[in-house]
Amino acid sequence: MDTTNPANPDRPETTGSSTDPAIGVDLAVSQQKYLPAGGGAQELHAVVTVRVSGAAGAAPGPALAEVLVVDCSSSMDRPPEKFREAKKAAVAALQLLPDGTPFTVVAGTHEAAAAYPPGGAMAVADDTTRAAATAAVHELVAAGGTCLGRWLDLARRELAAQSTPIRHTLLLTDGRDEHGHFLPLTGVLASCAGQFVCDAWGIGTDWDARLLLEVARSLHGGADAVRVESDLAERYRRLVRGLLAKTVPELTLTVGSLAPGAHLRYVKQTFPHEGPMTPEPDEPHAFVTRAWGEELRRFHVCLAVDPEGERRDQDLLAAEVAVRLPAGSGVVPPAPQPLVVHWTDDPALSGLxxxxxxxxxxxxxxxxxxxxxxxxxxxxxxxxxxxxxxxxxxxxxxxxxxxxxxxxxxxxxxxxxxxxxxxxxxxxxxxxxxxxxxxxxxxxxxxxxxxxxxxxxxxxxxxxxxxxxxxxxxxxxxxxxxxxxxxxxx
The missing domain is CATH 1.20.120.1690 (Four Helix Bundle (Hemerythrin (Met), subunit A))
Incomplete structure (x- = not known):
């Protein structure tokens, strides 16, 4: 999960800011408001920028619960260096977990089993449990097939009892979902949605990018891979450090106050990862985003608007975007920002x-x-x-x-x-x-x-x-x- 904050962040025309002294949330809109009045229904496009600042270290106590999924299918041992480096990476991630962090290591094959702790509740990180988990990882054996649905379903069940604000799964695989018929991935992703964030990684030469992207986009994470197996440990360290800086569990982007005749076409995240956003089942104009630290994200909002009966040559409100925070977060949301349409007969303006x-x-x-x-x-x-x-x-x-x-x-x-x-x-x-x-x-x-x-x-x-x-x-x-x-x- 990329937490890069651009060195030279932009400040678009319209902005609203949180007033909370510890955590700030900024909201900005960049759009071209002029649309041709004579062309019938049009698409209005805008890029919405959300920035969270001051979040590092803001949450007291453990903020993260972590499930580490290690692919233990037979192919991971071909060549042996692949499995060896996967184990090193898992250990590197374990060593970074602060005391008090709930965690589980899952051995993934055509089945899923908790390699540490072996059954029951998640372990709590300290010197003793980190050492025991490290030993368990080194004892993992590559033997079996691949069923991502079972891996993620076990992660969901392990994380369900956790009260930490950030629940996360780090999944590694070298292959394809060849035993997915045991527990189809589509249904599992639906049951996992909103329960935790998952970053999905590929290693070796036979993994499936579309599979990783499906998992990552459904579970608000990122998909990536390493070409050189020995690079994985450092990539894991970088990712876990980013996770530990995430203290805001979620923000909800809403699109409301739609003008008569306007409707929402779609919302997509465009930075730092590209992917479609899925509206909440009971709130079709609300889009939940997970696990924020000090970072900036951008979203592409598309509305269908119609000039029929509308006034020409003046700004009209097409919709309003806003950010909603979890109840009790103590963070004041930024002011909502308008999406504006200006119907014009001037092709020079509508062409901007x-x-x-x-x-x-x-x-x-x-x-x-x-x-x-x-x-x-x-x-x-x-x-x-x-x-x-x-x-x-x-x-x-x-x-x-x-x-x-x-x-x-x-x-x-x-x-x-x-x-x-x-x-x-x-x-x-x-x-x-x-x-x-x-x-x-x-x-x-x-x-x-x-x-x-x-x-x-x-x-x-x-x-x-x-x-x-x-x-x-x-x-x-x-x-x-x-x-x-x-x-x-x-």
Missing amino acids: TDGQVAHARVWEELGTAVADATDAYHRRQHDRAEALLGRAVALAQRAGARRLLDELGRLVEIHDADTGRVTLRPHVDPVDFQHLMTASSHTTHGPDGSAPAGPPRQGGELVPCPECHRRYPARSRFCGNCGAAMGASS
Whole structure:
């Protein structure tokens, strides 16, 4: 779970802040409010930024309950270094758990068993239990199959009795859910939703990125993998340190006060991980986010709005976004922020593009290109895979996604990143596509602030986009069709 706080955070136009002296919650909206009045129903897009500050060390006593799931399937011992490094990583995580932290180590095969403590309640971390758990991890044997549903169901049952505000599972696997029929994953994820956060990791060469992403997105965590087994212990240490800094168990993002005729299309998280948000079953405009420390997250909100019967050339409230905190948290929520629509007949105004929204939509297209390229390659449609990977390179270049460009460079020779001119490499390791998919879920921060919303240059000059050639106002910083930089000054 990434807890990176950008070194140069943005301050968009409209903001609201918490007044709590210990923990602060800020809420900001960046959007392009001008929409064409004559085009019928339109989509209104906004990027909502939520920032939590002052949270490190704010909660008294143990804030975390942890379940460590170690894949003990037979394949983990091929080669032996893989299982050995997985054990080292689990021990590294155990050693960082503060005294008083409830924890369990789960040995995962086609079944699930508590390796430590062996049955009953979770252990409580201290020198004695950490040492005993370390010994239990070293005694683990790789023998059996893989059933992630059973692993996660045991984690749910172990964590259910815990009162700590942050409940977390760290899951590692080297394979696919080959014995998932014993306890189908879909049903288990539904029962686990809202009960704990899960970070899912891959190791070796046969893991399934889509499987890890399904788990992580359903359970509000992240999906990642290591190429070199010996890197896993340090990655685990980094992740656990981030977990220990998380003291706010949840925040709820709400979209309310919708204008007549408006309805919510979707909410997606766009930073630091990309993925859809699922509304609460009894509250369709509320989206729970889990486990916050001092960090910033961004969300893409899309509304359907209709100009029929609405006034032209003035700001109108389309909806209102707000942040709700758990009862008794003692944290004052920030002021709600409006999502505004301004219906106009001026194409120069409706053609303006918000930089943060454009960045979010580039990442959406990037994720689609990566997934489609992976499918095309596995169907042996190599020409199509090459074209899609070239598109992904151009989008990654535009998004400033250095890690993703490195992953793409393993699959294609990049001749021109800006235009996406690439050649598929003759010898591709299939696991590189899995690393590419997990990497594509880790997004970049994007531009600070939003594009200017004032009048365009004199005469409403229109210029062609350098990528798709669709004409947009000269003042636009990004093309509203494909997201390309238009080169205009702020």
